[in-house]
Amino acid sequence: MKLKSKRLITGLLLLNAVFSNAIADDQLRLPDMGDSTGTLISPQQEKALGESFFRSIRAQLDISYDSDIQNYIQYLGQTLVANSDNPNQAFYFFVVLSDDINAFAGPGGFIGINSGLILNSESESELASVIAHEIAHVTQRHIYRAYEASSRMSLPAAAAMIAAIIVATQAPDVGIGALSAIQAGSIQMQINFTRDNEQEADRIGLKTLVRANFDPRSMPIFFERLQQASRYYGAGAPEFLRTHPITTSRIADTRGRAETYPYRQVPNSQDYLLTKAKLHVSSKQSSLKDLITYFQAQIEQGTAEQRAAMQYGLGLSYLKQQKSNQAESIFLNLNKLYPKQVHYLTALAQVSVEKQDFANAKDLYLKLQQQFPNNPDFKFEYIAILLKSDQVQQALQLLKLIPYENQQHPRYYLLLAQSYGKLNQAVNLHRYMAEYYYSIGQTDSAIVQIKLAQKAKDLNFYLSSILEDRLNFFIAETLALKELQK
Numbered sequence: 001m002k003l004k005s006k007r008l009i010t011g012l013l014l015l016n017a018v019f020s021n022a023i024a025d026d027q028l029r030l031p032d033m034g035d036s037t038g039t040l041i042s043p044q045q046e047k048a049l050g051e052s053f054f055r056s057i058r059a060q061l062d063i064s065y066d067s068d069i070q071n072y073i074q075y076l077g078q079t080l081v082a083n084s085d086n087p088n089q090a091f092y093f094f095v096v097l098s099d100d101i102n103a104f105a106g107p108g109g110f111i112g113i114n115s116g117l118i119l120n121s122e123s124e125s126e127l128a129s130v131i132a133h134e135i136a137h138v139t140q141r142h143i144y145r146a147y148e149a150s151s152r153m154s155l156p157a158a159a160a161m162i163a164a165i166i167v168a169t170q171a172p173d174v175g176i177g178a179l180s181a182i183q184a185g186s187i188q189m190q191i192n193f194t195r196d197n198e199q200e201a202d203r204i205g206l207k208t209l210v211r212a213n214f215d216p217r218s219m220p221i222f223f224e225r226l227q228q229a230s231r232y233y234g235a236g237a238p239e240f241l242r243t244h245p246i247t248t249s250r251i252a253d254t255r256g257r258a259e260t261y262p263y264r265q266v267p268n269s270q271d272y273l274l275t276k277a278k279l280h281v282s283s284k285q286s287s288l289k290d291l292i293t294y295f296q297a298q299i300e301q302g303t304a305e306q307r308a309a310m311q312y313g314l315g316l317s318y319l320k321q322q323k324s325n326q327a328e329s330i331f332l333n334l335n336k337l338y339p340k341q342v343h344y345l346t347a348l349a350q351v352s353v354e355k356q357d358f359a360n361a362k363d364l365y366l367k368l369q370q371q372f373p374n375n376p377d378f379k380f381e382y383i384a385i386l387l388k389s390d391q392v393q394q395a396l397q398l399l400k401l402i403p404y405e406n407q408q409h410p411r412y413y414l415l416l417a418q419s420y421g422k423l424n425q426a427v428n429l430h431r432y433m434a435e436y437y438y439s440i441g442q443t444d445s446a447i448v449q450i451k452l453a454q455k456a457k458d459l460n461f462y463l464s465s466i467l468e469d470r471l472n473f474f475i476a477e478t479l480a481l482k483e484l485q486k
């Protein structure tokens with residue numbers, strides 16, 4: 001644990017180095033983002049920076065692509081945004097599969113929440129209080145002040161740098177790997193938010209929490225528990241505290257403000273309980289045997305909703321052990337009790353895939369698509385099953401109907417590549433593998449794929465010019481990033 005914090009410091013020293021080599025590329029150069037009024041960075045630039053940032057994050061952290069988890073965090077986050085002081089700002093929420101207790105905000109409203117934070121929250125209001133706090137850092141534009149130095153960089157370099165800063169606090173080993181080529185320099189980099197920033201984020205986050213009908217008292221309770229954990233763990237304190245230092249006076253302030261609201265009990269949503277059960281099953285810390293013991297021990301405790309969540313967790317643990325029949329009987333039973341609960345429907349679909357009953361899996365995903373027409377995950381799941389049952393043309397037809405805003409999703413490109421692979425169309429296979437690698441921040445691998453596509457036998461003039469354009473674009477971006485390492 002001590003080693004971890006030493007590495008963190010090394011990481012920060014390396015980060016300081018980066019800004020002395022800020023690059024000049026007029027085409028890509030960003031305006032001053034340090035401006036707190038937000039007038040100097042255009043919404044388009046902010047969006048591009050955010051997307052580039054998210055690609056870098058995808059390359060370095062383990063992001064959950066689970067549709068249930070993604071749905072839940074997105075719903076909770078957007079509910080809070082709708083009640084924030086800037087409800088029209090664009091946000092995107094995602095879960096990082098890491099046992100470290102952390103949450104972080106990047107540019108463009110991209111907010112990451114670690115599974116460790118969700119699992120360590122004892123109520124949905126506690127989880128919401130951290131997310132509301134992060135949202136406030138974004139709406140108050142603290143993040144641009146914190147990342148001020150990156151304003152002197154090109155867009156891909158700035159995005160990679162912000163991602164590296166976050167990854168350095170998150171998982172020091174990875175962060176340093178990403179920055180190892182960078183030499184010492186002089187410009188100071190601020191990674192922590194200031195005390196004023198923190199107090200403002202607490203104050204504004206608390207208002208959001210109240211407006212969204214969560215329990216405001218959960219904020220001081222959760223923060224205090226995190227602070228106590230930091231004393232207990234010493235150097236291995238929750239990462240969240242490194243970037244958001246929690247002081248006793250901050251907790252007291254927040255408690256004072258929270259207590260001005262009348263006391264009310266806010267029950268946890270079923271989705272919160274089910275999401276926690278699912279994350280518990282996917283946590284790297286627990287063995288399968290432990291999981292089954294854990295869920296079985298609690299299956300008779302608490303409210304009907306709590307018992308259902310424990311049964312669901314037990315079912316998922318059986319599924320992980322490939323005991324499909326035991327899992328299925330649990331999910332069928334839960335589905336009978338709560339026919340509208342999406343988690344149970346996706347669990348049943350997963351069981352069908354496991355049993356290679358693709359017809360049933362398709363039926364279930366069709367139903368889910370009708371229930372949630374705007375959710376891309378259910379479409380992707382459905383298309384993946386079409387491919388598994390060799391219905392390639394149908395899969396391609398549906399992929400062509402995926403709306404533009406969902407086409408940045410890595411899964412979209414992977415499914416396209418798989419479809420063309422099944423059709424032995426090598427150019428398109430490699431072309432979409434290139435897009436897939438780019439979407440997860442692995443631009444070097446994207447370049448390799450384009451070069452493979454250029455050598456394929458089915459190359460024609462039209463595809464050749466598309467490939468040329470993309471190759472130039474990818475090369476320009478890697479050059480911008482390599483400037484950082486000079």
Ligand SMILES: [Zn+2]
Binds near residue numbers: 137
């Ligand atoms: Zn903070």
